[in-house]
Amino acid sequence: GENVEQHPSTLSVQEGDSAVIKCTYSDSASNYFPWYKQELGKGPQLIIDIRSNVGEKKDQRIAVTLNKTAKHFSLHITETQPEDSAVYFCAASSNDYKLSFGAGTTVTVRA
Amino acid sequence: DAMVIQNPRYQVTQFGKPVTLSCSQTLNHNVMYWYQQKSSQAPKLLFHYYDKDFNNEADTPDNFQSRRPNTSFCFLDIRSPGLGDAAMYLCATSRVNSANEKLFFGSGTQLSVL
Numbered sequence: 001g002e003n004v005e006q007h008p009s010t011l012s013v014q015e016g017d018s019a020v021i022k023c024t025y026s027d028s029a030s031n032y033f034p035w036y037k038q039e040l041g042k043g044p045q046l047i048i049d050i051r052s053n054v055g056e057k058k059d060q061r062i063a064v065t066l067n068k069t070a071k072h073f074s075l076h077i078t079e080t081q082p083e084d085s086a087v088y089f090c091a092a093s094s095n096d097y098k099l100s101f102g103a104g105t106t107v108t109v110r111a
Numbered sequence: 112d113a114m115v116i117q118n119p120r121y122q123v124t125q126f127g128k129p130v131t132l133s134c135s136q137t138l139n140h141n142v143m144y145w146y147q148q149k150s151s152q153a154p155k156l157l158f159h160y161y162d163k164d165f166n167n168e169a170d171t172p173d174n175f176q177s178r179r180p181n182t183s184f185c186f187l188d189i190r191s192p193g194l195g196d197a198a199m200y201l202c203a204t205s206r207v208n209s210a211n212e213k214l215f216f217g218s219g220t221q222l223s224v225l
Contacts, residue, residue, distance in 0.1 A: 009151075032211035043115070043201050043216030044154065051211075089153060093210030101153035 002027040004092050006102030014110050019077040021105045023090035026071070030092040033066060033073045034099070038087045047088075048075070080109045114138070117202050117217035124192050125225050132187040132220045134202030140215070142208050143185040145177060146201040148219070154201055160185060161208040172196075189222075197224045 003026040013019045025033075031052035036044035050057045050064045050073065057064050061080075066073040073092075077084055090102040115136045124130040136143065142161050146154035157171045160179045174190040189196055199219045205212040 034213070036214075036216075041218065043203070043218050044214075045216065046213050049213070098156060099210045099214070103153050104151065106151075 001098075002030055002092055002094070002100035004090060004100045004102040006090050006105055008105060009103065010106045010108070012108045012110060013080050015081060016079055019075075019080055019084070019107055019109075021075045021088055021090065021107075022072060023074070023092075023102050024070075024072040025092040025100075027092070027094060028068075028071065029094040032093045033064070034091050035062075035064060035075050036089045036091065036101075038089065038104075040086075044089060077107075080107075082109050082111055085109045115202055115204055115215050115217035117200075117220050119220060120218065121221050121223070123223045123225060124189075126194065127191050130189050130192055130222065132189075132200050132202075132222070134185045134187075134217055135183050136185075136202075136204045136215075137183070138204055138206075138215060139182060140204035140206050141182075142205045142212075143179060144203040144205070144214070145185070145187050146203060148199040148201055150198075157187070192222070192224045194224050197222055 006023045034049035037047045038044040048062050050066050061078045063076045087104045087106050089104050091099045093099045118133045144159040145157045148154045158177045159166050176188045178186045201219045202217045203214045
């Protein structure tokens with residue numbers, strides 16, 4: 001099955017700086033790569049996703065890049081704000097029903 | 112607003128005492144999932160329903176069961192909770208039965224086992 005590794009496990013950034021989270025996956029058949037944000041006491045929420053037919057996708061301050069050859073993808077948050085503090089999970093899947101999550105990154109934005 | 116609702120937010124049970132967690136959805140999605148999330152870990156899929164078709168993960172413990180009486184509701188039954196079952200339980204839905212679909216999560220039920 002798919003194995004997703006996520007780094008770092010914790011990330012502290014100064015407000016206004018950028019944050020980068022990296023994930024690698026094992027199954028070359030994986031073609032869907034979502035990122036979920038989980039705030040304290042809440043369920044995860046999809047913030048951005050990318051499919052294997054594109055290399056980069058951007059939504060305001062958030063961008064995701066995908067390198068299929070190297071089997072890794074990254075989340076970039078620019079101009080971080082206090083409300084970006086949360087746990088972020090990457091995930092990968094192929095066309096079956098099961099999504100494999102990374103272990104999560106706790107992001108803390110310091111004011 | 113359409114959403115996934117889990118009740119209760121916090122549930123305390125005793126070791127070995129059966130407990131049921133509830134989930135409802137107003138999205139009219141075909142697929143419902145139950146995930147277990149332990150502290151600082153990724154969500155772990157326990158089961159999913161595609162309509163009434165039940166799918167159990169191979170490593171889901173035998174004392175975990177699920178019911179989906181209709182499209183809107185899904186229940187997680189833990190027959191004999193152990194201390195290791197203390198966790199956040201997340202219900203999620205998706206429109207179709209594909210891993211390449213957006214998941215809509217509820218806020219979870221935090222289960223404590225005393």
